[in-house]
Amino acid sequence: MNHVRVRDDECKGCAVCVSVCPKNCLVMSGKLNVKGYDYVQFVHAEACTACGLCFLNCPEPGALTVFGNKESSRDEL
Numbered sequence: 824m825n826h827v828r829v830r831d832d833e834c835k836g837c838a839v840c841v842s843v844c845p846k847n848c849l850v851m852s853g854k855l856n857v858k859g860y861d862y863v864q865f866v867h868a869e870a871c872t873a874c875g876l877c878f879l880n881c882p883e884p885g886a887l888t889v890f891g892n893k894e895s896s897r898d899e900l
């Protein structure tokens with residue numbers, strides 16, 4: 824199953840990824856990270872297409888990593 828890993832402490836809570844995800848797989852957690860930002864959470868993994876839009880639009884390069892599982896191969900964007 825496709826997966827997006829969120830590094831809570833790298834997220835600045837800007838919600839750009841939430842707004843660009845076409846599948847509504849990302850939501851604000853409502854919890855604060857060590858830097859005081861409401862960080863994002865990955866939900867609805869079954870709907871994620873591993874399109875990479877969240878990763879490509881996130882201003883914090885270390886916050887999101889997209890893993891796509893396709894039959895026998897696994898790609899990391």
Ligand code: SF4
Pocket residue numbers: 827843844845846847848849870871872873874875876877878889
């Ligand atoms: S990879 Fe695409 S579908 Fe998956 S969470 Fe990111 S924007 Fe949404």
Ligand code: SF4
Pocket residue numbers: 833834835836837838839840841862863880881882883886887
């Ligand atoms: S776009 Fe990046 S910094 Fe902004 S809420 Fe999403 S993961 Fe956090």
